[in-house]
Amino acid sequence: MYNDEIMNKVSRVLTEIRKKVPLVDCITNGVTINDCANILLAFGGSPAMCEAYDEVFDFVKISSALYINLGTLSKEQETADVLASISAKINDVPVVLDPVACGAIPRRFSVINRISEVGRIDVIKGNVGEIKFLAGVDSNVRGVDSLDDGEGVLEACINVANKYKCVVAATGKKDYITDGVKIAIIKNGVEMFTKITGAGCMLGALCGAAAGAYEDKFLSTTAAILSMNLAGEAAYEEAKLPGSFRVKLMDCIYSLTEKRLKEEGKIEWK
Template structure:
């Protein structure tokens, strides 16, 4: 795999997003809904936090991508997410699924299975524990948090990518992205992500932005993860505490340039 060529594609993906300003339809959890909306705006996308059952089918048709996060799933959200995924399938709209706490709460898995049965999923973005669980492996989780290390993560991602024929992005100390054939290990990032609520949800939303503006969903996922991590590193250089870090993260996502992404990205391509 030509590393320089792959990085050029990542940079091009960021450029495409800012030119298109994709509309990302988010059905996401209440803890981080505002964070997801604001980071999409800072990234160069347009968020819509539409989750009413009677509206989602038609709203998906207007969108560039659909982001489904099952973190705080109400009954209406559940039905809306399934209906939205059906509309996405019918209207060829890419879907990013964030399987929050799927390894801890059995109901989450049943909803995820319904979405796969009747709708579509282009990217699954979760932490390593969630991805290992979906891949059928034993995983260590604490609520919405993963206690897993990197060992076996890429193999689990490849298994899941082949099972569902979609792109998998697993986050941890290292981040693993694969479509089953091409893989990337991203080594940027900061521990401060674990000290603020919503970093994973915000990343899922960013995946919606890149998926809505790039045909290659593997490159789209790599672009979103790398962008979040490079911005996080820049934010931590200026802000060493959680409250100020979160503010600076938004600033650095907004200021992120293609040049910075290319210069500072630490990716192992496989």
């Protein structure tokens, strides 16, 4: 009964996103700006890419959520990230942080800590290597990619959730989500995500939309990751090559239903 009730709540996040059309300000990397904008539209959100230092404080005020992605972190983006997070804290706007390559580039760790100190972080979504690095555990990374086998990832997620007092999601062959107490392990997904650029960035944007539409960030993050994985599975059924898979992924995100989330989600709850 518990699983049925919680899956009803997870699937309801999708309906809330499409009902509320959350405005998500994405300060993201230059490689995936267009991807993040389009997948947010397909999901039911409203994308904005406002990152100008002189505008971002005021724009976050009117946003439903803020998504910060450190993928191509310029000095200008760094200052905008910090200022945007301050505005989010003042104006009670949820923040999703994607700590891209934090294990490979030490400067990014200091930026994350600065955002945590003066702003807010509601969700950290990263790959296994990034999350393990934030937990102070040795991890195997190559640039923005994790080469880690996932051993000890749940413990790392719990550590980071307690450290930053937020929901943490580590993506990989299995996806782990925790608020430090509750745990969800998602077993959906496809390997093809690793063959296209920006799958993680797009997922971060979806987490932003879910956070902007639903109060419970543990459930909203679980719903966003499950949605991406189910869309990926459906896309791969129709498109076995990376280029066509990317196109079908957008279509399948758009076509998602509550029914599919409830019936096809493979989630272990702890």
